[in-house]
């Protein structure tokens with residue numbers, strides 16, 4: 001009786017499938033590494049970066065203001081850097097406001113009144129008119145922060161735009177930041193739809 005022999009063709013077939021398996025595993029590993037690397041390249045600058053102390057990323061979107069890290073806690077008298085980015089699809093702002101409810105109500109009331117008085121005007125026209133009133137209100141509001149904050153109290157950003165601003169807060173307390181743009185939520189401002197946050201200033 002002849003001992004069973006491995007046929008040469010069977011052996012090379014096994015070698016072939018072993019090689020194919022290796023290639024599949026290597027391809028999967030390579031693809032995984034490539035995806036991880038490109039994710040890091042795209043989002044690494046903001047998602048995985050360890051931010052230095054006193055630096056915050058502030059994200060504006062429809063319709064919220066979020067920060068990283070959260071919450072924004074700063075020491076009085078020490079400069080803090082806000083890297084503000086508009087990740088939304090409409091213009092947004094970051095504005096320091098002394099009285100959020102009053103400001104939101106004032107904008108909404110004005111928007112409704114203007115729309116009622118000018119039925120022929122488009123929503124964009126009314127928003128442009130509100131922008132002018134808005135600017136006057138900002139000037140008055142700035143006075144409330146005199147001597148308390150050093151830095152730009154009103155930042156406007158187009159979709160995709162980012163700005164880096166340095167602030168120094170001199171008085172401990174809770175400062176409200178909000179967006180009062182109207183696009184998409186007319187006649188109520190974005191703030192009334194949840195687009196606000198706080199900067200907490202503690203004793204240095």
Ligand SMILES: [Cu+2]
Pocket residue numbers: 063091092093179180181190191195
């Ligand atoms: Cu907004």
